Amino acid sequence: MTRPVIGVTCYVEPAKFTVWDMPAALLPYMYVDHIARAGGQPVILPPAGEPAALAGRLDGLIIAGGGDIDPARYGAPPAEQTGYVREFRDEAEFGLMEAALRTGLPFLGICRGLQVLNVALGGTLHQHLPDVVGHTAHSPAPGTFGRLPVRLSPALAKIYDGEDLTPAHYHHQAIDRLADGLEVTARSDDGTIEAVEVTGAAFALAVQWHPEADEDGPLFRALVAAARH
Numbered sequence: 001m002t003r004p005v006i007g008v009t010c011y012v013e014p015a016k017f018t019v020w021d022m023p024a025a026l027l028p029y030m031y032v033d034h035i036a037r038a039g040g041q042p043v044i045l046p047p048a049g050e051p052a053a054l055a056g057r058l059d060g061l062i063i064a065g066g067g068d069i070d071p072a073r074y075g076a077p078p079a080e081q082t083g084y085v086r087e088f089r090d091e092a093e094f095g096l097m098e099a100a101l102r103t104g105l106p107f108l109g110i111c112r113g114l115q116v117l118n119v120a121l122g123g124t125l126h127q128h129l130p131d132v133v134g135h136t137a138h139s140p141a142p143g144t145f146g147r148l149p150v151r152l153s154p155a156l157a158k159i160y161d162g163e164d165l166t167p168a169h170y171h172h173q174a175i176d177r178l179a180d181g182l183e184v185t186a187r188s189d190d191g192t193i194e195a196v197e198v199t200g201a202a203f204a205l206a207v208q209w210h211p212e213a214d215e216d217g218p219l220f221r222a223l224v225a226a227a228r229h
């Protein structure tokens with residue numbers, strides 16, 4: 001069976017690899033491994049050229065984790081804790097997001113990808129979640145995933161085969177004002193929005209957590225299944 005082509009966005013950051021120490025287009029391998037194990041063909045989309053022009057050649061799209069969105073995109077001045085803003089990545093991913101929404105391309109947003117979806121549709125973000133919820137359980141230490149329970153909507157519970165989940169989290173920002181056209185599909189106990197879907201779309205959903213960090217990949221399988229149609 002032909003594998004649906006799943007585009008997945010990536011970082012561009014200073015990096016050390018083999019004998020080199022230079023900027024690299026980077027993506028944790030877990031993303032592409034999950035896509036391939038789910039039956040898809042992963043294609044990494046660096047934020048160079050015009051990746052949105054490729055949307056018509058993809059069967060599905062993942063906007064992956066990454067640094068903070070430039071708060072100017074949702075009309076806010078930058079907070080002190082806002083970091084790793086890469087305007088070139090914003091430009092590429094907001095273009096891809098717009099193309100996916102316009103064409104009904106099956107879409108999965110992961111962490112930053114959820115935030116791109118919300119801002120693209122006119123929503124806003126909390127720029128530093130610990131200031132809002134009073135704890136750091138969503139991002140306990142640099143480079144370490146936290147585990148925090150979330151309660152899933154019936155639609156998401158069907159994908160995960162259960163209403164309760166304790167996924168891997170690493171985010172210091174979160175949705176503040178939910179965009180029109182989105183529905184909340186999961187929250188954590190402190191009220192933080194942890195997942196959303198686009199109302200009425202065949203498959204356009206996003207999670208604030210990191211499904212790529214877990215061995216099992218129901219969200220990746222669901223995306224690849226949607227991408228086959």
Ligand SMILES: NCCCC(=O)O
Pocket residue numbers: 065066067068069111112115170171172173174
């Ligand atoms: N803001 C970028 C995604 C991760 C985070 O919220 O820390």
